[in-house]
Amino acid sequence: MYIVSGCLLGHNCKYNGGNNANEEVIKFCETHRHVAVCPECAGKLPTPRPPAEIRGPRVINIEGKNVTEEFRIGAEISLNTALQLARITGEEIEGAILKANSPSCGYGQIYDGTFTGTLTEGNGIFAEMLHGEGIEIITEKETIKW
Ligand code: SF4
DSSP, X not given: OEEEEGGGGTXXXXXXXXXXXXXXXXXXXXXSOEEEEOHHXXXXXXXXXXXXXXXXXXXXXXXXXXXXXXHHHHHHHHHHHHHHHXXXXXXXXXXXXXXXXXXXXOOSEEEOSSSSSOXXXXXXXXXXXXXXXXXXXXXXXXXXXX
């Protein structure tokens, strides 16, 4: 079973109310068991919502509000949902396909907290949590290797 960012499958959970539908990811998920999650929605943030970026130890939205706790709780809920589903169905979590550069789902590179579109090294809150669980992560920018 694979964990997938919901917005990559066309779910309108992106901060602006849209999605990041990706044909390759959608096609992959037609033939592979997966669980779609949106950690920011799971953290009870509304959609649409002000964009947020990681700045040091916190997640701050463009209005200056600290949304670290919502991001953290949403990431935990999303991870636990996937782990529970895998346990119930007796499957392994084989990997995760996450949305690049997001403060939740980004892996390897994220926006730098200045809201200027500048990327820096780092992982989103959810991606970091999955990484800590030893789950292999790719983003939609890479060719799906599974
Ligand atoms: S939190 Fe992840 S799944 Fe949700 S909209 Fe952002 S990138 Fe997509």
